[in-house]
Amino acid sequence: GESPTSLYTLTEEERMLKEVVKKFADEVVAPRVEEMDENEKMDPAIIKGLFEQGLMGIETDPDHGGAGASFTSAILVIEELAKVDPSVSVCCDVHNTLVNTVFRKYASQHLKDKYLPQLSTERLGSFCLSEPASGSDAFALRTTAKKSEDGSYYTLNGSKMWITNSAEADIFLVFATLDPSKGYKGISCFVVEKEMGVEIAKKEKKLGIRASSTCTLNFDDVKVPAENLLGDEGLGYKYAIEILNEGRVGIAAQMVGLAQGAFDKAVPYTYERKQFGQPVGNFQMMQYQFADVASEIECARLLTYNAARLKEQGHAFTKQAAMAKWKSSLVAQQASGSAIEWAGGLGYTRETGIEKYWRDSKIGALYEGTSNIQALTIAKFIAKEYNT
Numbered sequence: 001g002e003s004p005t006s007l008y009t010l011t012e013e014e015r016m017l018k019e020v021v022k023k024f025a026d027e028v029v030a031p032r033v034e035e036m037d038e039n040e041k042m043d044p045a046i047i048k049g050l051f052e053q054g055l056m057g058i059e060t061d062p063d064h065g066g067a068g069a070s071f072t073s074a075i076l077v078i079e080e081l082a083k084v085d086p087s088v089s090v091c092c093d094v095h096n097t098l099v100n101t102v103f104r105k106y107a108s109q110h111l112k113d114k115y116l117p118q119l120s121t122e123r124l125g126s127f128c129l130s131e132p133a134s135g136s137d138a139f140a141l142r143t144t145a146k147k148s149e150d151g152s153y154y155t156l157n158g159s160k161m162w163i164t165n166s167a168e169a170d171i172f173l174v175f176a177t178l179d180p181s182k183g184y185k186g187i188s189c190f191v192v193e194k195e196m197g198v199e200i201a202k203k204e205k206k207l208g209i210r211a212s213s214t215c216t217l218n219f220d221d222v223k224v225p226a227e228n229l230l231g232d233e234g235l236g237y238k239y240a241i242e243i244l245n246e247g248r249v250g251i252a253a254q255m256v257g258l259a260q261g262a263f264d265k266a267v268p269y270t271y272e273r274k275q276f277g278q279p280v281g282n283f284q285m286m287q288y289q290f291a292d293v294a295s296e297i298e299c300a301r302l303l304t305y306n307a308a309r310l311k312e313q314g315h316a317f318t319k320q321a322a323m324a325k326w327k328s329s330l331v332a333q334q335a336s337g338s339a340i341e342w343a344g345g346l347g348y349t350r351e352t353g354i355e356k357y358w359r360d361s362k363i364g365a366l367y368e369g370t371s372n373i374q375a376l377t378i379a380k381f382i383a384k385e386y387n388t
C-alpha cells in the first residue's frame with residue numbers, strides 16, 4: 001500500500017470509505033478477476049455488489065438514494081477498485097462520474113427524482129458520445145434527434161460506438177444533434193431507457209479491461225418522450241465536455257490504482273524469489289527501479305487528488321484534470337510494464353495476474369480523450385496564459 005504521506009489530505013470519512021471499498025475489492029472482486037478477464041464478461045454479482053455497497057451513487061444526495069459524499073470520495077473508490085480490477089473500476093467510474101453527474105448537474109427536478117434513485121440502487125448507466133466517425137472530434141457526431149410535430153417526443157437515429165457498460169446498462173445518456181447545420185451547438189442530451197428500443201450490437205474483443213463491456217449501439221427510430229431531453233436543447237456539447245473534465249480525474253484515479261495494484265503484486269514477490277543466493281529485490285538495481293516507479297506513482301496520485309480537490313472546492317481544474325489523466329496513464333504503463341519485468345518469466349504468464357495490469361493500462365491513453373487531446377487541452381491553457 002501507499003505511505004501515509006499520500007493520505008494526509010483525506011478526511012476521516014474518506015479513509016473509512018477507502019477501507020469499505022478495499023474489503024469489497026479483496027473479498028468480492030479479487031476471486032473473480034481472472035475468470036472475468038478470460039470470459040470477457042463482468043460477473044453480474046459484482047455490479048449487484050457495487051449497488052449493495054452504496055458505491056453507485058457516491059455524490060448523489062441521500063434523498064435520491066445516494067451517499068452524498070465528496071467528489072474526492074468518488075475518485076478514491078475508482079482508485080481502490082482499480083488496484084484489484086480496472087474493469088470493475090471503470091464500470092463504477094462511468095456510472096458515477098459521468099452518468100450520475102450529468103443528472104445531478106443539468107437534469108430537471110423531474111428527471112432527477114425519476115432516475116437518480118434508480119441509478120443509485122439498481123440500474124446501470126452508460127454515457128454515449130463517441131461514434132464510428134467521431135472519436136476525438138466528438139462534436140462532429142451524426143446521430144440525429146427529431147422533435148415530433150406535437151412536441152411530445154423525439155425520434156433518435158444513428159449509431160454510437162465504444163460504449164462502456166452498454167451490455168449491462170439500462171439507462172443511456174445519448175448525445176444527438178437536432179440540427180447538424182448548427183454544428184456543435186445543435187447537440188442535445190437525451191435519457192434513453194433500454195426498453196425504448198436501444199439495439200446493443202457488436203461487442204468489442206479487446207486488449208485489456210476485457211470484463212468491461214464495450215459495444216456499438218444502434219438507434220433506429222427510437223422514440224424518446226420529450227421530458228427525457230436532459231437540460232436545454234443545443235447545450236448537450238457543453239454538458240458532455242464539462243462532465244468529461246470531471247471524468248478525466250476519474251480515469252486518472254483508475255490509472256493510479258492500476259499502477260499501485262501492479263506494484264503491490266510484484267514487489268513482495270521479488271523479496272521471495274532468490275537468484276545468486278539472495279532475494280532479487282535486494283539488488284540495488286532493482287531497488288532503484290522500485291524507488292523510481294514508487295515516486296512516479298506518488299506524482300500521479302498527487303496530481304489526481306489535487307485536481308479532485310480543486311474541482312470539489314469550486315476552482316478551475318480542467319488543466320489539472322488533463323495533466324492528471326495524461327501523467328497517470330503513462331505511469332500506469334510504466335509501473336505495470338516494470339512489474340512484469342520484476343516478476344521475471346512468471347510475470348509474463350497469466351498465473352500471477354501481473355500481465356493483466358499491463359494490458360489494462362493501455363486504455364488510459366485512449367478513452368475520455370486520448371493523450372494528444374489532453375496535451376491539446378493543456379496547451380490551450382498555456383497559450384491563453386502566455387500568448388497574450
Ligand code: CAA
Nearest residue numbers: 094129135136137138139164241242244318367368369373
Ligand atoms: N472544457 C470546457 N469546455 C470546453 C473544453 C473543455 N475541456 N474543450 C472545449 N470546450 C468548449 C469550448 O469552450 C467551445 O464551447 P463554446 O463555443 O460554448 O465556448 C466548444 O467546446 C468547442 O470548442 P473547440 O472548438 O475548442 O473544440 P473542438 O471541437 O476542437 O474539440 C472536444 C472539443 C470534442 C471537446 C475535444 O477537445 C475533446 O475533448 N475530444 C475528446 C472527446 C472525449 O473525451 N470523448 C470521450 C467519450 S466518453 C468515454 O470515453 C468514456 C469512457 O471511455 C470510460
Ligand code: FAD
Nearest residue numbers: 127128129130135136162163164214366367368369370372
Ligand atoms: P481518433 O480520434 O480517430 O484518434 C486516432 C489518433 O489520432 C489518436 O492517437 C489521437 O490522439 C490522434 N488525434 C486525433 N485528433 C487529433 C488532434 N486534433 N491532434 C492530435 N492528435 C489527434 N466513448 C463514449 O462516448 N462512451 C464510452 O463509454 C466509451 N468507452 C470506451 C471504452 C473503450 C474500451 C474504448 C477503446 C473507447 C471508449 N470510448 C467511449 C471512445 C473513446 O472516447 C474514443 O476511442 C477516444 O475518444 C478516441 O477516439 P477514436 O478512437 O475515434 O480515435
